[in-house]
Amino acid sequence: MRIGGMFPLEEFEEKKKNSFFKENYLGDLKFLLSGRCAIYYCLLDISPIKNKTAYLPAYNCETVVESYLKAGWDCLFYDVDKENLQPIYKDEDLEHIGLVNICGYYGFHHRNQEFLKKCKDRGIIILQDSTFTPYSINPYADYVAGSFRKWMGIASGGIALKRNGNFKKNPKSMDQNHLDGRLKAMEYRKKAILEGAEEYNEIALKTFWDTELSFRKTFGEFISDQLSINILYHFDFKNMKNKRVENYNTITSSLNKSSYFKPVFNFDLEENDCPSHFSLYVENREKLKSYLLNNGINSTTYWPLPPFLKNSINKFPNAKYIYEHILSIQLDQRYSKDDMSFLVKVLNMYVLNY
Secondary structure, three states: OOOOOOOOOOOOOOOOOOOOHHHOOOEEEEEEHHHHHHHHHHHHOOOOOOOOEEEEEEOHHHHHHHHHHHOEEEEEEEEEOOOOOOOOOOOOHHHHHOOEEOOOEEOOOOOHHHHHHHHHHHEEEEEOOOOOOOOOOOOOOOOEEOOOEEEEEEOOOOOEEOOOOOOOOOOOOOOOHHHHHHHHHHHHHHHHHHHHOHHHHHHHHHHHHHHHHHHHOOOOOOEEHHHHHHHHOOOHHHHHHHHHHHHHHHHHHHHOOOOOOEEOOOOOOOOOOOEEEEEEEOOHHHHHHHHHHHHOEOEEEEOOOOOOHHHHHHHHHHHHHHHHHHEEOOOOOOOOOOHHHHHHHHHHHHHHOO
């Protein structure tokens, strides 16, 4: 693979400590094993609460909703506009919710603030899932929870922030088995890169998913490991943002228009936007995925339709379309401008040949 695949474990220099969290995550900040652990930890802090109905986007990761269900919340969903993935809130739902979960997608931050002000005026708690938008903390958020694992090579990427006051209790001790599985997967990924051996990539993926599926059954408010915390405090966030923005602009400035696919986002990057992936809507997704793979480019579908929405997805036509058509390609700091030009060339050739 020229583009795509797991991150190996990050290396860092002890002397180069960053100020990213000090500048951007003001409040009581905790580091946890994963994003779902962080969300669950925040929800435990919110309890007890009279109205335990959460307002969540219908386009979502299964593990996010599982955190709410495990914490004893009922879930009410809102649709997400397929144009630029912005929320479609309904004012009438304000009468029924005690919390709203907000998020941006693929590095583009949440731009609808009017509804959130109404939530604030009513005392509705706002929890931001920052997994796709770590550079953009919404000013209305009471809590922030997310994961950095899509951004860098790290075993425990969860963060939880209470912006006013302190968390009532500390997280639980580390889930060592899950940590060991993630570290082992990243070791195999590094071995695959160094030796150019595809079999190690396969072992890495199997190790990761065996660990991941086991963890989904047992997750809790588990604390992070010290190595992951050290990586986060020494990582060059400025360079990562600059590189991803450059790569995104390289793609968008040269990609030909096509009836086979189109970029999900059609607005320009703002200051707090930092692309996590290059995301497309694709009419024949499996065909394009196969074509990209044959050209050394791995792509990913975030996310499969969660089981708890399978019987009601028709109520959310935009989310249904997104689940069925979206495809994402990595453009992170590992890749050069030449890599992105190669990606554009491959996509433009697809338009000509198919």
